[in-house]
Amino acid sequence: MTDAVVFVRERSEPLDPPPTLSGGALAWGRANLFSSFGSTLTTFAFVALALWLVPPLVRWATVDAVWSAPDGALCRQHQDGACWAFVAAKLDYLRFGSYPIAERWRVDAVEALGAALIGWLLWPSAPKRALGAVLFFVVYPVAGFILLRGAPVLGLPVVDTLLWGGILVSLLTALVGIVFALPFGVLLALGRRSELPVVRLASVLFIEFFRGVPFITILFMANTMLPLFVPEAWTPDRLLRPLIGMALFSAAYMAEEVRGGLQLLNRGQYEGAMALGLNYPRMMALVILPQALTMVIPGIVNNFVGLFMDTTLVSIVGVTDFLEAMNNAFKDPAWSGPTIMATGYVFAGLFYFVFCWGMARYSAHVERTLAKGRRT
Amino acid sequence: MTAPPGTDGPAVAFVGVHKWYGTFHALRNIDLTVGRGERIVVCGPSGSGKSTLIRCVNRLEEHQRGSIVVDGVELTPDIRRIDEVRREVGMVFQSFNLFPHLTVLENCTLAPIWVRRMPKRDAEALAMTLLARVKIPEQSAKYPGQLSGGQQQRVAIARALCMSPKIMLFDEPTSALDPEMVKEVLDTMTALAQDGMTMIVVTHEMGFARQVADRVVFMDMGEIVEINAPQPFFDHPQHERTKLFLRQILR
Numbered sequence: 001m002t003d004a005v006v007f008v009r010e011r012s013e014p015l016d017p018p019p020t021l022s023g024g025a026l027a028w029g030r031a032n033l034f035s036s037f038g039s040t041l042t043t044f045a046f047v048a049l050a051l052w053l054v055p056p057l058v059r060w061a062t063v064d065a066v067w068s069a070p071d072g073a074l075c076r077q078h079q080d081g082a083c084w085a086f087v088a089a090k091l092d093y094l095r096f097g098s099y100p101i102a103e104r105w106r107v108d109a110v111e112a113l114g115a116a117l118i119g120w121l122l123w124p125s126a127p128k129r130a131l132g133a134v135l136f137f138v139v140y141p142v143a144g145f146i147l148l149r150g151a152p153v154l155g156l157p158v159v160d161t162l163l164w165g166g167i168l169v170s171l172l173t174a175l176v177g178i179v180f181a182l183p184f185g186v187l188l189a190l191g192r193r194s195e196l197p198v199v200r201l202a203s204v205l206f207i208e209f210f211r212g213v214p215f216i217t218i219l220f221m222a223n224t225m226l227p228l229f230v231p232e233a234w235t236p237d238r239l240l241r242p243l244i245g246m247a248l249f250s251a252a253y254m255a256e257e258v259r260g261g262l263q264l265l266n267r268g269q270y271e272g273a274m275a276l277g278l279n280y281p282r283m284m285a286l287v288i289l290p291q292a293l294t295m296v297i298p299g300i301v302n303n304f305v306g307l308f309m310d311t312t313l314v315s316i317v318g319v320t321d322f323l324e325a326m327n328n329a330f331k332d333p334a335w336s337g338p339t340i341m342a343t344g345y346v347f348a349g350l351f352y353f354v355f356c357w358g359m360a361r362y363s364a365h366v367e368r369t370l371a372k373g374r375r376t
Numbered sequence: 377m378t379a380p381p382g383t384d385g386p387a388v389a390f391v392g393v394h395k396w397y398g399t400f401h402a403l404r405n406i407d408l409t410v411g412r413g414e415r416i417v418v419c420g421p422s423g424s425g426k427s428t429l430i431r432c433v434n435r436l437e438e439h440q441r442g443s444i445v446v447d448g449v450e451l452t453p454d455i456r457r458i459d460e461v462r463r464e465v466g467m468v469f470q471s472f473n474l475f476p477h478l479t480v481l482e483n484c485t486l487a488p489i490w491v492r493r494m495p496k497r498d499a500e501a502l503a504m505t506l507l508a509r510v511k512i513p514e515q516s517a518k519y520p521g522q523l524s525g526g527q528q529q530r531v532a533i534a535r536a537l538c539m540s541p542k543i544m545l546f547d548e549p550t551s552a553l554d555p556e557m558v559k560e561v562l563d564t565m566t567a568l569a570q571d572g573m574t575m576i577v578v579t580h581e582m583g584f585a586r587q588v589a590d591r592v593v594f595m596d597m598g599e600i601v602e603i604n605a606p607q608p609f610f611d612h613p614q615h616e617r618t619k620l621f622l623r624q625i626l627r
Contacts, residue, residue, distance in 0.1 A: 269475065275434055277491045290477050
């Protein structure tokens with residue numbers, strides 16, 4: 001039978017809901033875990049692997065672990081568990097390095113202040129975020145530096161940066177890198193696309209130099225070359241040098257990330273903005289960069305994560321970061337023992353993981369929020 | 377000697393304008409004067425230079441010889457003059473070029489707030505008035521990606537009108553639209569023309585040209601071939617290339 005040549009609808013087809021999906025955990029399991037012989041085998045293999053690996057690890061970290069002890073003796077007796085007592089005993093050193101004990105409240109204050117301001121900035125519906133940004137990017141660095149470094153005028157004894165160490169230095173390095181990398185990277189990316197040949201050439205040279213040299217080399221160069229270029233009186237101190245190196249290095253990587261975002265934008269966005277009479281700075285700030293930066297959030301956060309881990313390299317030029325402080329702590333003969341190092345490194349790993357994972361989660365959250373707003 | 381802006385001179389005056397893309401001669405000795413309140417439709421085969429021509433009016437393209445005076449301001453490399461001209465000249469693009477990260481309302485208020493320094497509340501009131509004029513005030517809180525092509529193009533028109541331009545440029549405003557949406561955009565443009573807006577429109581919509589245009593400009597290979605009022609232009613084209621073009625598109 002063939003269709004009639006002429007067809008005219010007389011009655012509309014009803015709009016039906018889709019066929020209901022069979023629900024329940026059982027149905028889900030059957031569909032996803034045991035759908036075929038191969039899938040069943042894979043499921044069992046991974047369950048077995050988890051059963052084999054996870055319980056001993058959990059036992060090592062909790063039940064068999066030594067939680068408190070005056071020194072390493074107890075840990076040497078319990079060699080099948082972690083020695084958290086070591087971490088507890090060294091925690092102050094791991095946090096502050098050789099920062100004078102009487103002055104450590106200053107570090108606490110700076111860290112608490114920073115955490116509060118970052119929370120303010122990252123919380124999307126917080127009130128007066130612009131004020132928070134000014135406090136964080138302008139007031140906080142100055143106030144934080146004065147508090148950490150000390151100012152005899154204010155009754156705060158000076159603490160030489162050589163004494164700073166541990167988590168304080170790790171967070172400081174990461175923060176300086178992150179805070180400088182993004183704005184500086186944006187400027188470099190715009191410079192690289194500039195119509196002025198001199199600006200373009202300078203940007204390209206800067207970016208390609210810092211991307212073409214290993215970070216360790218840059219640290220050594222910052223350490224030995226920076227003092228040669230500036231007047232003796234201004235010679236940056238031992239801690240500032242790697243910070244400068246870090247900021248320049250991460251800015252170069254950030255610039256390329258931002259450039260990638262700029263290239264994703266259609267020419268029409270520029271033309272639309274120009275035709276409305278927006279000048280270059282406003283066009284960039286209001287139309288181009290908001291879009292370009294959102295498109296490369298994963299790459300930017302990837303850079304931040306990489307930067308955070310690269311902070312461990314500053315120990316090479318004699319700065320005591322968290323990992324270096326951990327290594328120093330191992331040298332204490334009172335805490336020698338076979339489980340000490342494993343515990344210390346697991347703790348260090350957890351420390352870095354928590355920060356990096358936090359950054360990744362936050363960026364995923366931001367991406368989802370933005371995607372919801374401008375569904376296309 | 378150019379007249380000060382906002383006086384009696386023509387809205388746009390091209391005198392001996394040439395433009396090259398590399399070695400390609402894209403505009404050849406263009407002479408065209410657009411009066412205030414005049415509606416010009418520019419048509420011609422693809423690659424004839426018609427888009428290039430109107431993009432020169434707000435300096436999205438730079439001409440290399442001759443002079444273009446817009447509302448009494450001559451276009452030179454001086455960025456302040458270019459900005460001055462762009463403030464007074466609105467443009468609607470084939471691909472809308474709305475800002476996808478801003479809502480419809482924010483798209484409309486962006487330039488009034490940042491270029492005209494208008495208070496936010498006034499800018500929003502103005503934008504709502506103009507969105508009502510293009511008949512989509514209820515979409516103001518949405519993002520452009522949530523609208524149909526015809527609605528997006530009407531937002532683009534409202535966005536340009538929010539700057540209270542003296543001249544409106546339309547670069548094939550209906551070419552990217554589905555057929556059923558062309559009419560709503562053309563109706564909006566017709567209403568605008570009836571309010572006395574100076575308009576230069578690049579389009580293939582010959583019905584619109586017939587109904588709205590004061591003059592039709594036919595371009596081919598970078599030069600103006602024929603200019604005439606719509607009725608004689610369509611009914612009695614003079615130049616051979618015009619006749620050929622009209623035969624091809626009207627069939």
